[in-house]
Amino acid sequence: MKVKAIAALVSATICALSLAACGHRRGPAPGQLTLGMVTDVGGLGDRSFNDSAYRGLLTSKAKLGAYIQVLQSRSAADYQPNLTALTNLHFKMIYAIGFLMGLDLDQVAKQHPDQRYAIVDAVINDPNVVSITFREQDGSFLAGALAAMVSKTHHIAFLGGQDIPLIEKFAAGYEAGAREIDPNIKIDVKYAGSFDDVAAGKELANLLFNDGADIIYTAAGKVGLGAIDAVKSRNDDYIIGVDSDQDALAPGRVLTSMVKKVDVAVFDVARSLQEGKPMHGHVVFGLKDGAIGLTDFKYTRAAIGEANIARLHAIQAAIVSGKIVPPDSLKALADFKPVAL
Amino acid sequence: MGALILSLLVLTLIKATPIIYAALGGVLSERSGVINIGLEGMMAIGAFTAVIVSYATRQPLLGILAGIAAGALLGYVLGVAATRFKVDQIVAGMGINLICAGGAAYGLVLIFNQPGASAQVPALGRHYGVLVALAFVAALVLQWLLTRTPWGLRVRACGENPAALASAGIDPLAMRLAAVTLSGALAGLGGAFLSLGELNLYSDGMTAGRGFIALAAVIFGRWNPLGATAACVVFGLFEALQYVLQGRIAWLPADAMQALPYLAALFALAGITGRVRAPASDGVPY
Numbered sequence: 290m291k292v293k294a295i296a297a298l299v300s301a302t303i304c305a306l307s308l309a310a311c312g313h314r315r316g317p318a319p320g321q322l323t324l325g326m327v328t329d330v331g332g333l334g335d336r337s338f339n340d341s342a343y344r345g346l347l348t349s350k351a352k353l354g355a356y357i358q359v360l361q362s363r364s365a366a367d368y369q370p371n372l373t374a375l376t377n378l379h380f381k382m383i384y385a386i387g388f389l390m391g392l393d394l395d396q397v398a399k400q401h402p403d404q405r406y407a408i409v410d411a412v413i414n415d416p417n418v419v420s421i422t423f424r425e426q427d428g429s430f431l432a433g434a435l436a437a438m439v440s441k442t443h444h445i446a447f448l449g450g451q452d453i454p455l456i457e458k459f460a461a462g463y464e465a466g467a468r469e470i471d472p473n474i475k476i477d478v479k480y481a482g483s484f485d486d487v488a489a490g491k492e493l494a495n496l497l498f499n500d501g502a503d504i505i506y507t508a509a510g511k512v513g514l515g516a517i518d519a520v521k522s523r524n525d526d527y528i529i530g531v532d533s534d535q536d537a538l539a540p541g542r543v544l545t546s547m548v549k550k551v552d553v554a555v556f557d558v559a560r561s562l563q564e565g566k567p568m569h570g571h572v573v574f575g576l577k578d579g580a581i582g583l584t585d586f587k588y589t590r591a592a593i594g595e596a597n598i599a600r601l602h603a604i605q606a607a608i609v610s611g612k613i614v615p616p617d618s619l620k621a622l623a624d625f626k627p628v629a630l
Numbered sequence: 631m632g633a634l635i636l637s638l639l640v641l642t643l644i645k646a647t648p649i650i651y652a653a654l655g656g657v658l659s660e661r662s663g664v665i666n667i668g669l670e671g672m673m674a675i676g677a678f679t680a681v682i683v684s685y686a687t688r689q690p691l692l693g694i695l696a697g698i699a700a701g702a703l704l705g706y707v708l709g710v711a712a713t714r715f716k717v718d719q720i721v722a723g724m725g726i727n728l729i730c731a732g733g734a735a736y737g738l739v740l741i742f743n744q745p746g747a748s749a750q751v752p753a754l755g756r757h758y759g760v761l762v763a764l765a766f767v768a769a770l771v772l773q774w775l776l777t778r779t780p781w782g783l784r785v786r787a788c789g790e791n792p793a794a795l796a797s798a799g800i801d802p803l804a805m806r807l808a809a810v811t812l813s814g815a816l817a818g819l820g821g822a823f824l825s826l827g828e829l830n831l832y833s834d835g836m837t838a839g840r841g842f843i844a845l846a847a848v849i850f851g852r853w854n855p856l857g858a859t860a861a862c863v864v865f866g867l868f869e870a871l872q873y874v875l876q877g878r879i880a881w882l883p884a885d886a887m888q889a890l891p892y893l894a895a896l897f898a899l900a901g902i903t904g905r906v907r908a909p910a911s912d913g914v915p916y
Contacts, residue, residue, distance in 0.1 A: 332745065449884075487829055487831070488648075492645070
């Protein structure tokens with residue numbers, strides 16, 4: 290009697306659970322576009338890279354009716370198991386977010402040549418992997434041009450995290466953009482030697498401002514937060530933020546932010562797959578894809594002025610049309626000549 | 631030129647201050663015979679707790695006090711491990727560093743619902759100069775305590791020959807526990823200076839190795855509060871110099887400039903190695 294009761298209870302529970310499972314977590318319909326994503330250790334909620342990629346998935350769900358699933362990685366040891374788990378579910382496209390996952394994806398992709406993958410910010414040379422990178426120099430060029438237009442002291446600055454090739458793309462584009470507007474502008478360049486040392490960001494920003502620069506473009510991760518803190522107590526100086534929209538962190542004192550929209554790239558890859566024209570190889574996103582660009586000057590439009598904004602649009606058009614080619618390294622910067630528009 | 635020298639001086643003091651607090655903690659702890667390699671983690675938790683309390687109460691001063699208390703608590707934990715349980719002090723200290731870094735990162739997610747950095751909270755703002763001055767006052771007071779008071783004599787005896795202290799009827803373990811707890815409090819204050827003095831937020835990794843620089847300053851300053859303070863000021867000066875010189879000397883890359891303070895410390899340490907002597911029972915469990 291007792292055994293029967295327990296058996297009934299257990300089977301009832303299993304039924305209830307499986308019904309609940311049916312109700313909430315339906316699998317993909319046959320033929321539905323299925324997108325999987327593996328975050329890097331930053332995870333969802335990082336307000337930058339991973340969240341931006343996730344927004345791209347949500348857009349794909351809304352606009353393409355895609356079925357989406359995300360696996361978060363707690364440590365680098367999770368990358369391969371997560372990628373393999375999604376591979377076994379036969380998703381039509383699996384996104385690996387961040388260059389940290391490059392080597393792991395390379396191995397998994399070689400083992401599963403029939404599965405499509407995409408990776409952000411790294412270039413993997415496998416036939417079944419789409420490598421997505423960004424033309425950070427394009428947006429940085431606009432940031433530099435804007436800085437040169439707005440600067441009253443004809444003296445601006447760049448604050449980098451570490452002197453590495455990725456950050457060089459930002460520095461080279463910025464300097465070239467500033468020279469496009471004002472060939473004789475003074476540009477100070479300093480590096481914090483870190484992407485974490487927020488206090489160093491504040492100290493260096495104060496130093497650059499005190500030296501006479503009135504606009505600083507930061508490409509330094511969290512070090513930039515210190516620079517934004519420094520500009521709050523100043524009346525005539527500005528910071529240009531980076532990666533995500535940082536304008537609201539010090540309204541009116543953050544001139545604009547150079548945003549890198551991973552979501553746009555993620556959506557484009559999904560859409561091309563849906564349309565039957567899947568992307569291959571190395572795909573570079575820039576201004577013309579709307580994946581790189583400045584914010585819309587919500588707090589600083591008056592300070593910049595409509596004439597300058599119009600000029601900025603003209604430069605943006607020239608970059609998109611290829612008339613201006615922003616340099617992506619200091620070597621290319623040395624050969625850069627301002628282009629008459 | 632005058633403006634340049636002034637900004638160099640101000641920058642030197644700002645750079646030195648958090649390291650001075652941690653280094654004073656290091657001196658006190660090591661003079662009592664316990665190596666406190668957990669200074670970095672104690673700074674991080676001091677910085678983190680200060681921000682949380684300031685966020686909750688809107689009182690930055692309470693935040694600073696909470697940062698000190700959190701550092702003291704961690705110091706107490708290290709003290710108990712080093713005295714009662716005779717744990718290897720280096721291992722215990724490293725454990726504290728790891729727990730603190732992970733704990734603060736997790737706390738950010740729990741409290742602010744975002745990894746990486748906290749929201750902006752009420753901070754000292756312009757009044758943070760008080761904490762800069764206080765660092766030097768603390769150095770003088772600690773120097774006086776260690777060299778001119780019976781308590782200081784006992785702390786030093788504890789680091790040289792705890793058995794002799796015990797034979798005089800004083801419990802060396804209690805002395806060490808008190809010294810390490812105070813050491814943690816000082817490191818916590820150093821962290822709180824960073825998060826609520828200079829800045830107004832906590833961000834993962836914001837202590838950026840300052841606790842380890844402080845350990846070097848302890849040795850460089852020959853386990854003396856004033857000596858360690860001087861070492862911190864020298865380090866701050868070279869850090870400030872590299873900030874100012876970066877980009878002014880075209881053929882020197884930024885990376886080389888950033889190595890300047892560490893090179894200076896290395897040369898200074900190598901130059902005086904023969905003459906320094908740690909407390910005889912430094913790091914030796916009693």
